[in-house]
Amino acid sequence: xxxxxxLVFGCGLVLTAQDTGYPAGxxxxxxxxxxxxxxxxxxxxxLSVVVFWPKSHIFEINEKxxxxxxxxxxxxxxxxxxxxxxxxxxxxxxxxASFSPMARMVLDPYLKLGRNVIVMEIFPILYxxxxxxxxxxxxxxxxxxxxxxxxxxxGLSHKDMELLGGSLGAHxxxxxxxxxxxxxxxxxxxxxxxxxxxxxxxxxxxDDRFSASGAHMVDALHTNMDSFGLADTIGHVDIYxxxxxxxxxxxxxxxxxxxxxxxxxxxxxxxxxxxxNPDKFLAIRCQSVTKARHGDCYDQKLVTNVLGSxxxxxxxxxxxxxxxxxxxxxxxxxxxxKRPYGxxxxxxxxxxxxxxxx
Numbered sequence: 001x002x003x004x005x006x007l008v009f010g011c012g013l014v015l016t017a018q019d020t021g022y023p024a025g026x027x028x029x030x031x032x033x034x035x036x037x038x039x040x041x042x043x044x045x046x047l048s049v050v051v052f053w054p055k056s057h058i059f060e061i062n063e064k065x066x067x068x069x070x071x072x073x074x075x076x077x078x079x080x081x082x083x084x085x086x087x088x089x090x091x092x093x094x095x096x097a098s099f100s101p102m103a104r105m106v107l108d109p110y111l112k113l114g115r116n117v118i119v120m121e122i123f124p125i126l127y128x129x130x131x132x133x134x135x136x137x138x139x140x141x142x143x144x145x146x147x148x149x150x151x152x153x154x155g156l157s158h159k160d161m162e163l164l165g166g167s168l169g170a171h172x173x174x175x176x177x178x179x180x181x182x183x184x185x186x187x188x189x190x191x192x193x194x195x196x197x198x199x200x201x202x203x204x205x206x207d208d209r210f211s212a213s214g215a216h217m218v219d220a221l222h223t224n225m226d227s228f229g230l231a232d233t234i235g236h237v238d239i240y241x242x243x244x245x246x247x248x249x250x251x252x253x254x255x256x257x258x259x260x261x262x263x264x265x266x267x268x269x270x271x272x273x274x275x276x277n278p279d280k281f282l283a284i285r286c287q288s289v290t291k292a293r294h295g296d297c298y299d300q301k302l303v304t305n306v307l308g309s310x311x312x313x314x315x316x317x318x319x320x321x322x323x324x325x326x327x328x329x330x331x332x333x334x335x336x337x338k339r340p341y342g343x344x345x346x347x348x349x350x351x352x353x354x355x356x357x358x
């Protein structure tokens with residue numbers, strides 16, 4: 001009898017240890033996210049975008065600020081050539097601005113690709129506490145969508161328009177596509193989210209946050225999915241870098257853990273490196289997010305994709321992206337072979353997998 005009770009109790013402990021469930025995530029629910037939030041007309045007129053275009057000579061000033069308002073579309077169209085170039089719309093994250101080093105780092109590769117770039121200036125309104133900033137993403141997105149619809153009458157085709165948003169900016173970009181579709185009955189060609197913000201958005205209905213319905217091609221890069229990002233699949237292609245939770249990091253050979261904010265911001269760094277190194281960020285398709293978390297995606301016929309401008313949307317699904325721990329981060333064809341310890345393979349550099357006497 002004692003043996004039977006011990007066996008039952010022991011099995012119960014094993015089952016309990018295995019069934020830990022999924023993390024609820026940081027700020028899973030926030031007050032007011034299902035409420036209406038509006039911008040006053042005065043606030044709308046105070047907001048702006050900064051537009052950039054490729055330089056024709058080294059001394060050319062290639063940026064201009066244009067306010068939202070009656071003359072906003074005309075201001076933008078006066079300097080951008082929509083029929084000669086693709087147009088990239090960029091929306092950064094919480095407390096970021098068009099003049100920040102991060103924003104400039106992301107827009108530079110697009111100028112090198114010969115694109116127009118429109119950066120929404122969000123800092124003047126998103127400096128508020130995070131839950132308030134999260135509520136403001138929808139009216140900001142709708143405002144941007146209205147501006148893009150106005151530009152469609154000035155030569156901007158939906159076929160030549162792509163939107164990229166980071167963190168909170170990913171949701172703003174999505175809401176912009178929703179409003180744009182309402183006004184034009186068209187969808188932009190591509191929508192990309194760099195670790196779309198999870199706090200305050202986790203439990204919203206799928207179509208009320210960043211979603212695959214926003215554009216013809218939608219992809220999301222996940223780098224901190226249980227804290228500042230989202231774990232759910234939200235695009236046609238969802239790429240989970242190093243499992244999507246925490247990113248690898250070493251400095252001068254020393255282990256330096258990359259925790260929540262570091263991992264969240266790493267999405268932009270991977271993206272910029274992917275733009276500068278096309279087809280080098282190889283990702284492996286997985287059967288589930290659970291598999292992607294641990295890099296357990298090699299027990300089947302390998303299907304690959306790439307992070308960046310050349311993502312193949314004819315291969316939709318969930319992908320595991322292994323990276324290096326230092327810039328430029330890609331490991332290229334080494335991604336085709338499963339690494340021991342999965343996302344934690346880099347720890348072997350500071351702790352060899354061998355018997356030791358110390």
